[in-house]
Amino acid sequence: MHSFQKLALFLRPPGKGIYVVSAGPTTTLPLKVLSLWKKSFSKIPKAKVILLGVPSDCGAGYLRGANMGPLELRKILYQNKTFLKYIKSQEVIDIGDVITIPQLLYDEMLSSKQIQKHRKYLYPKNKAEKLPVSPLSILKDVSKIIFSLNPKAKIITLGGDHSISWPIIQAYHDHFKKTFSILHFDAHTDLLKSRLGIDYCFGTWAYHANDLIERQERLVQVGIRRSGKTKAYWEKTLHVKQFWAKDILKNPKQAQEHILSHLRSLHVNRVYISNDIDGTDMKYAASTGTAEPKGLTPSFISELIQKVGKEFEVIGGDLVEVAPPLHLDHKGEPQKTLSTASTYVISIIQSMTF
Numbered sequence: 561m562h563s564f565q566k567l568a569l570f571l572r573p574p575g576k577g578i579y580v581v582s583a584g585p586t587t588t589l590p591l592k593v594l595s596l597w598k599k600s601f602s603k604i605p606k607a608k609v610i611l612l613g614v615p616s617d618c619g620a621g622y623l624r625g626a627n628m629g630p631l632e633l634r635k636i637l638y639q640n641k642t643f644l645k646y647i648k649s650q651e652v653i654d655i656g657d658v659i660t661i662p663q664l665l666y667d668e669m670l671s672s673k674q675i676q677k678h679r680k681y682l683y684p685k686n687k688a689e690k691l692p693v694s695p696l697s698i699l700k701d702v703s704k705i706i707f708s709l710n711p712k713a714k715i716i717t718l719g720g721d722h723s724i725s726w727p728i729i730q731a732y733h734d735h736f737k738k739t740f741s742i743l744h745f746d747a748h749t750d751l752l753k754s755r756l757g758i759d760y761c762f763g764t765w766a767y768h769a770n771d772l773i774e775r776q777e778r779l780v781q782v783g784i785r786r787s788g789k790t791k792a793y794w795e796k797t798l799h800v801k802q803f804w805a806k807d808i809l810k811n812p813k814q815a816q817e818h819i820l821s822h823l824r825s826l827h828v829n830r831v832y833i834s835n836d837i838d839g840t841d842m843k844y845a846a847s848t849g850t851a852e853p854k855g856l857t858p859s860f861i862s863e864l865i866q867k868v869g870k871e872f873e874v875i876g877g878d879l880v881e882v883a884p885p886l887h888l889d890h891k892g893e894p895q896k897t898l899s900t901a902s903t904y905v906i907s908i909i910q911s912m913t914f
């Protein structure tokens with residue numbers, strides 16, 4: 561099957577990726593966005609940055625809602641002048657959402673009989689083809705298709721919970737076989753090997769990514785403040801590099817320099833940026849599954865992303881764990897979280913286009 565045919569099966573219009581049976585989200589994006597999407601696949605070979613939504617929160621903790629991230633974030637982005645400039649110039653194209661059956665995570669969790677059942681719904685005309693059915697598995701294939709159509713493309717993904725970073729990182733690694741580091745903003749380490757028997761979820765993706773990039777302090781975690789183990793434990797046992805929030809807050813400018821000089825010391829030019837919104841202090845972003853106080857400021861994170869973009873090649877990035885239905889008892893939410901998150905999306909796009 562041709563790449564474009566596959567994309568047409570794997571993707572849905574922006575904000576419409578959640579596979580619903582009857583009632584779905586009551587609001588949608590402007591028709592203009594949907595008509596742009598129709599032409600977007602043909603523009604993949606020449607685009608600089610490819611925006612992709614993954615409305616999946618099946619890999620999250622017990623508070624869900626990150627599956628609404630791609631739709632609600634785009635509502636803000638498509639009103640932002642800087643973002644619209646990128647879209648108009650076609651430097652950034654929006655190829656829509658990965659089709660997501662909300663109860664599924666990745667195909668290895670399913671029996672072949674069960675996979676076959678889902679194929680009947682997802683791909684009624686192509687049900688005999690061995691196509692993936694779960695959001696993480698589809699995302700991996702979509703990433704591979706994008707890299708083969710355009711090896712220079714940089715994918716920015718709107719999550720979804722943090723598990724969505726794993727298939728993109730894995731696809732990049734498998735396709736290019738090149739060394740890269742990961743700049744990871746988060747309140748948590750996400751370094752469990754497995755959680756409740758699940759290998760790939762919001763609490764484990766970083767463990768596997770760290771192994772994939774061969775450790776050596778190439779996984780750089782920034783903003784950590786809720787962990788059952790110490791910084792020394794993680795750094796010693798898993799050879800990651802961590803910058804905890806409490807140390808950063810003492811002198812943010814100096815911390816930025818320390819993080820940049822660590823990245824330089826790796827002698828790896830390529831950086832993937834994974835931005836969990838809970839790395840940010842909950843004052844600015846409470847609409848997320850595991851919001852934490854005493855975190856980083858949005859300006860610290862945006863500035864660092866931009867500085868990294870000026871010095872390194874940002875090969876891909878994501879913004880995850882934005883859960884608009886959560887913590888609405890916090891004043892100004894979810895607007896505050898969405899506006900903070902949209903600033904990050906634009907910073908990541910800028911870092912990819914310098």
Ligand SMILES: [Mn+2]
Pocket residue numbers: 722746748750762836
């Ligand atoms: Mn995370």
